[in-house]
Amino acid sequence: MVPLAATGWFDTDSLPTLVTSIISIIIVLYVTYALRKREFKVRRIAGLAAVDDAVGRATEMARPVLYTPGWGGDIQRPTTIASLNILSHVADKTAVYDCRLVFPTHDPVIMAVAQEVVHESYMKAGYPDRYRPADIAYVSSSQFGYAAAVDGLLTRLKPASVFLLGTFEAESLILAETGNSINAIQVAGTDSTIQLSFFIVACDYTLIGEEVFAASGYLSGNKSILASIRAQDIMKVLIAAFILVAVVWVSVENLTGSTPDNWWVF
Secondary structure, X not given: OOOHHHHOOOOHHHHHHHHHHHHHHHHHHHHHHHOOOXXXXXXXOXXXXXXXXXXXXXXXXXXXXXXXXXXXXXXXXXXXXXXXXXXXXXXXXXXXXXXXXXXXXXXXXXXXHHHHHHHHHHHHXXXXXXXXXXXXXXXXXXXXXXXXXXXXXXHHHOOXXXXXXXXXXXXXXXXXXXXXXXXXXXXXXXXXXXXXXXXXXXXXXXXXXXXXXXXXXXXXXXXXXXXXXXXXXXXXXHHHHHHHHHHHHHHHHHHHOOOOOOOOOO
């Protein structure tokens, strides 16, 4: 074991990481708490703006809404948590419109959490009697067993609106094509760049990447959530600026063959 006196109290090699972390924390806290009372403008996201229309269409046609978070995630995955936040808003609308909401999933834990989310939404809407716990069900943990079960629900129930929001893998195109074949309005979204291409060609609206994570703030209008999104945007701009400066720095160094003194090269 190396004595503390030999290594020192502070590792200077980690100083850039420490400075970056402190700056990030300050920006997030300042924007989230100090500016949370300000009005933040969020650009229109077509897929989220269509949520009310999709539920309204299902109500007018007397057909259910089917919502599934995909097979690829568990309850700890950020995409799954973001999907459950959107589910809360959809459940609120189905409760008000008295429209049936069907939620098949591959994970018993997700099923239990989704039941609580939907039940709470129905309670807040003032229609707890319209909540159907049997419609939020575990179907199969097998990937294609899950895909077959959801396809069966799609073909039997013929929902007017389908929400495919979460973590999807090879089952994405199977579900999207089946939903397309029954002429359902489909709103899809995932953080998987591979599966996004299938959703784009087969669904009416597609949330791309971070639009899924921004959805809860967009739909609820919660200023704290919107402020946190603003903080993330500021961090992205700073990171992009840092990368640009680093590229210019390395280019100048390669041209001159020297590095000015008293500068860190990250």
